[in-house]
Amino acid sequence: MLTYYCxxxxxxxxxxxxTCPNCGYALDEHMQMPYEDKLLIALHHVIPERRIMAAQxxxxxxxxxxxxxxxxxxxxxxxxxxxxxxxxxxAAKINHPDREIILQKxxxxxxxxxxxxxxxxxxxxxxxxxxxxxxxxxx
Ligand SMILES: [Zn+2]
Numbered sequence: 305m306l307t308y309y310c311x312x313x314x315x316x317x318x319x320x321x322x323t324c325p326n327c328g329y330a331l332d333e334h335m336q337m338p339y340e341d342k343l344l345i346a347l348h349h350v351i352p353e354r355r356i357m358a359a360q361x362x363x364x365x366x367x368x369x370x371x372x373x374x375x376x377x378x379x380x381x382x383x384x385x386x387x388x389x390x391x392x393x394x395a396a397k398i399n400h401p402d403r404e405i406i407l408q409k410x411x412x413x414x415x416x417x418x419x420x421x422x423x424x425x426x427x428x429x430x431x432x433x434x435x436x437x438x439x440x441x442x443x
Pocket of ligand 1: 315324
């Protein structure tokens, strides 16, 4: 059984509702949004697995619009290591100057694991490794 959430306030919804009973968000309009916009919203989903999935897809699609969102997540109050890891990994796949800014910020992250992962990604990028290949090798 699928659970539906309002993409704005994350209230659990009845599948047939057209507007969120909690915040009034227009769910039918959301359905018609471009896929990339839905993914950018899903970066803030209440369920960590959904946030991870959204980051992964945005990275694979080289979404430059995701980079400012990724920076906010790294600088914000996200605490789930696997979400932060997915965000950094996705950022590394997007060939844009902001990628270095995000990874450099992450090397100063409160979580040592996050900081270490960012340093590893920066080292891989400076060696001109293709990040996609590196992922396959490290799992
Ligand atoms: Zn809502």
